[in-house]
Amino acid sequence: xxxxxxxxxxxxxxxxxxxxxxxxxxxxxxxxxxxxxxxxxxxxxxxxxxxxxxxxxxxxxxxxxxxxxxxxxxxxxxxxxxxxxxxxxxxxxxxxxxxxxxxxxxxxxxxxxxxxxxxxxxxxxxxxxxxxxxxxxxxxxxxxxxxxxxxxxxxxxxxxxxxxxxxxxxx
Numbered sequence: 001x002x003x004x005x006x007x008x009x010x011x012x013x014x015x016x017x018x019x020x021x022x023x024x025x026x027x028x029x030x031x032x033x034x035x036x037x038x039x040x041x042x043x044x045x046x047x048x049x050x051x052x053x054x055x056x057x058x059x060x061x062x063x064x065x066x067x068x069x070x071x072x073x074x075x076x077x078x079x080x081x082x083x084x085x086x087x088x089x090x091x092x093x094x095x096x097x098x099x100x101x102x103x104x105x106x107x108x109x110x111x112x113x114x115x116x117x118x119x120x121x122x123x124x125x126x127x128x129x130x131x132x133x134x135x136x137x138x139x140x141x142x143x144x145x146x147x148x149x150x151x152x153x154x155x156x157x158x159x160x161x162x163x164x165x166x167x168x169x170x171x
Contacts (some may be wrong), residue, residue: 021079053144085122
């Protein structure tokens, strides 16, 4: 006979086994970091050589922290491989090759950074990639691009300020 205490126990579903998926992801990440080490080195150097892009050092740790905050939600999910991630990885590889051929660093930077969400999607699956889409997208903030926009943005800001002052009647 069951006791009153055992009747109130709700069976829990066993947590999905993340071990193999995270092992494959970790190995894949290590491979990407080593295989494209020169691009990563140049990316790091660009952060150190420009105050404009020095925030790049903080982007990956913040992204990891954002994922860490979701660990309870993620632990309830079941990781599974997804071929969509392979498509992203292959596209990023082609983009990197184009950047290498054209000798355009920013193209290589975009490619190596995009490889990480592709690897997550490949190794952990669509539901997990969707759940952490913001931290994965936030990684794009590591890319030192847009310096050519600064003069245009400054001009636009000045024009908007003058327009606002004219509307307010301030000479």
